[in-house]
Amino acid sequence: MTTERDDLPAGMTADEVSAAPSVATVEAAKHGSLMVVRSLSKHFGGLVANREIDFDIPRNSIVSIIGPNGAGKTTFFNQLTGFFEPTSGTIVFDGLDIAGRSPNDVAKLGIGRTYQNIRLFKEMTVLANVMVGRHVRLRSQWFQALLHLPSVKREEAETTQRARELLDLVGLSRRYEDELARNLPYGDQRRLEIARALASDPKLLLLDEPTAGMNPGETAQMTQFISRLRHELGIAILLIEHDMKVVMGVSERITVLDHGERIAEGTPEQIRTDPLVIEAYLGKQATA
Amino acid sequence: MNERRRPVDPRLVLKRAAGMGAIAGLVGVYLSLVGIVERFETRNVVTGVVTLGLLTVAIAILVAAFVAPRLPRAWGMAEPSRGLKFAASLLAGAAAAAVLVLFLIAVESLDLRDIFPNASPSLARILSLGMDGPTGWAALAAMCLAIGAIAGALHALRSRDRQPLVAAMAAVLLVSLMEPFLNNVFLQLRQNALAGFVYERSGLTIPAALLVFFVVLAVGAFETYRGEQARERVDSLPEATRRNVKYVTLFFVGVLLLILPHLMGVFLSEVVGTVGLYILMGLGLNIVVGYAGLLDLGYVAFFAVGAYATALLTSPASSLGLGLDFWIALPIVMVIAAITGITIGAPVLRLRGDYLAIVTLGFGEIVRILLLSDALRPIFGGAQGILAIPPPEIGDLRLAGPVNLYYPILAFVILGAFVAWTLANSRIGRAWNAMREDEEVAAATGINTTNYKLLAFAIGAVFGCVAGAFLSVKIGVVFPQRLDILVSITVLSLIILGGMGSIRGVILGAFVLVGLPELLREFAEYRLLIYGGVLVTMMLLRPEGLLPNRSRQRELHEEHDAEETQYQQRAGGDTGAPAISTP
Secondary structure, rough: OOOOOOOOOOOOOOOOOOOOHHHHHHHHHHHHHEEEEEEEEEEEOOOEEEEEEEEEEEEEOOOEEEOOOOHHHHHHHHOOOOOOOOOOEEEEOEEEOOOOOHHHHHHOEEEEEEEOOOOOOOOOOOHHHHHOOOOOHOOHHHHHHHHHOOHHHHHHHHHHHHHHHHHHHHOOOOHOOOEEEEHHHHHHHHHHHHHHOOOOOEEEEEEEEEOOOOOHHHHHHHHHHHHHHHHHOOOOOEEEEHHHHHHHHOOOOEEEEOOOOEEEEHHHHHHHHHHHHHHHHHHHHHHO | OOOOOOOOOHHHEEEEEEHHHHHHHHHHHHHHHHHHHHHHHOEEEOOOOOOHHHHHHHHHHHHHHHOOOOHHHOOOOOOOOOHHHHHHHHHHHHHHHHHHHHHHHHHHHOOOOOOOOOOOHHHHHHHOOOOOOOHHHHHHHHHHHHHHHHHHHHHHOHHHHHHHHHHHHHHHHHHHHHHHHHHHHHHHHOOOHHHHHHHOEEOHHHHHHHHHHHHHHHHHHHHHHHHHHHHHHHHHHOOHHHHHHHHHHHHHHHHHHHHHHHHHHHHHHHHHHHHHHHHHHHHHHHHHHHHHHOOOOOOOOHHHHHHHHHHHOOOOOOOOOOOOOOHHHHHHHHHHHHHHHHHHHHHHHHOOOOHHHHHHHHHHHHHHHHHOOOHHHHHHHHHHEEEEOOEEEEOOOOOHHHHHHHHHHHHHHHHHHHHHHHHHHHHHHHHHHHHHHOOHHHOOOOOOOHHHHHHHHHHHHHHHHHHHHHHHHHOOOEEEHHHHHHHHHHHHHHHHHHHOOOOOHHHHHHHHHHHHHHHHHHHHHHHHHHHHHHHHHHHHOOOOOOOOOHHHHOOHHHHHHHHHHHHEEEEEEOOOOOOOOOO
């Protein structure tokens, strides 16, 4: 959670901004962006977790959101994936306004995600985890499954095949496929989470701190892997990180959040030298 | 794993052993005071040698004395020497002896019957092995010490030698407990001589006991020493041969299932029919609890709805007075079941775990109270229920009586097991499992959790209602007293005993928890006590159940556990160290 801020005056909360949905849609069409977010705000009671954030994700790009702990990054993420309903603002994904839709709808439209603290289906096998990820792309219904129709069997075989391909892609050994997810080494659990997210054929992959808890070697590997994913699958990737090195290495554009507001946006070069960003990260003295 | 371990501290080991022996002694005292020892004394295990009464106490001591020298891993101590292990077992036996002898003296010298009605002179006679005064005390003490020594001797054996021995002892006990069943089968087959050879006064005869013991021992020993080779040889057989063997086995199992009621006679067919109903309910609740992870304590509601819906539709004496044929009524009942499942499921969609359990518990009671109520008496007949439910008919054949009803119940159990299996191994089953593991993530993966929860409730309800339908035609009347919370608890217990999410487990659980108590009428009084004991033991020793489904079993594998802690430690050590941290 990113709402543990208590230094905002109570009066500052309720500036209601309602951008017309059409504005964002039009802009999306103009830029050819995969996702266009306009004036997105989220309030938890008196707390403002996100304040009027504008944000674009071009197709087939890697963009990042950085910011100190409690800056509102995960809240922002949770609104994109349907976990939270925005207080106001619009999220246009692939031409559709998805603000406030349920998480399973959002997943179906083509957004896959991973979690900051790995959330696998721990007591299921590695292969089953990936197959669950494929759920939205499967069509067999309960009554068909119940009759054990040939079409169901075929679909199952295809799903198994696809899941194995994804395990190969993320570099998980076939040896592990019948292992319970919770028994995997930490780094492999991260990979498995990505494989599960990819199984739904997403157009946009959201990675929430994919290198958290990794040593420098593993971090470098993961960074490489992320750019490989974009090239091989042609998808867009949104990264949340607070490890600056990862973000600078792979992303085209970076957005910096602090206290729930966007304080900077630009290329890694621009962000590196932005005084506001340095202040947010290192405190006022560093800029002086 | 080569972790460093402390050297053994004999004093700690012996202290632990004495403690466990004393606990076993107290268990013996408890078994005596609640009357189990005396009640089961009438039941012979091996006639003229051992009775079940004293055996319950003996088993408690044996388990304690055997477990005592096994140190908990958390102690981090090296393995004790053989001598020390034997001493520990013997000490556990001695501690149990001390407790029990004191108890015996107390029972003999003080009259405790005002407080403990079971602390009678006849109990004292049993505990003192039929001897008087100090000789009896000595006999009891000697028995406890002997058990301790046996446990110690078991430790001296290699585990692969020990297993066949323990299995053989367990087999003797089991064959003896199955006396009402097997004896009946022998008599039905007119094998009176065989029945006389195997059983005598409700226990095994000595030659039969020895026979069972050595046969199982031999099979066990063969399995241990030659099992690997035998399996290899089977594996090296051509595919076609193995398939044929499988088909032949299936054929014989099928034939056996078909002629079984005629072998068993009316009473046992009745018991097996009841077990069948519980298997059906177990399969249904297993979908809700085992697959989808929704703890439903009011499952009896569906059983009741099924029974009453069938009664209303088929009985000419019911308020509807339709008198429909059972096979026409059954599909209608199944539709009603699905609707009931969704109706009960819908309001509790947002509840999880304990809260869900409490609310469904309430639903179960509401259904029973409604059926019992005066207000709805014109429809449901109040406490009296609905009478004159006709048996199902196929053509001219009336499926009345336990022997005939066995067949449709068997058919539905097989159908139910197939449905449960095929759903579990499909996209649907995976979605349920994912939901059970982490509902939020399941939703983010694209699973419509609302629909899948309702589907689980609806399918579970259909299973329960079909079981209810057969209950009503089986006994010909329905009334609310039969449909209380105990049914829900029994079904849940048999799932836990067999193993959550396991179909084979449900079947085994139903036979153990529903079938056995019917065979052992002495147990009836202590049924709930035994349920409780079984559940606690299972949770402590084998939380995955007797026949777990594959993935659950792997969960509790020791090596994996060790690996996992290692990774978790590493993960914990590395997180929270970002390159640039917040001020």
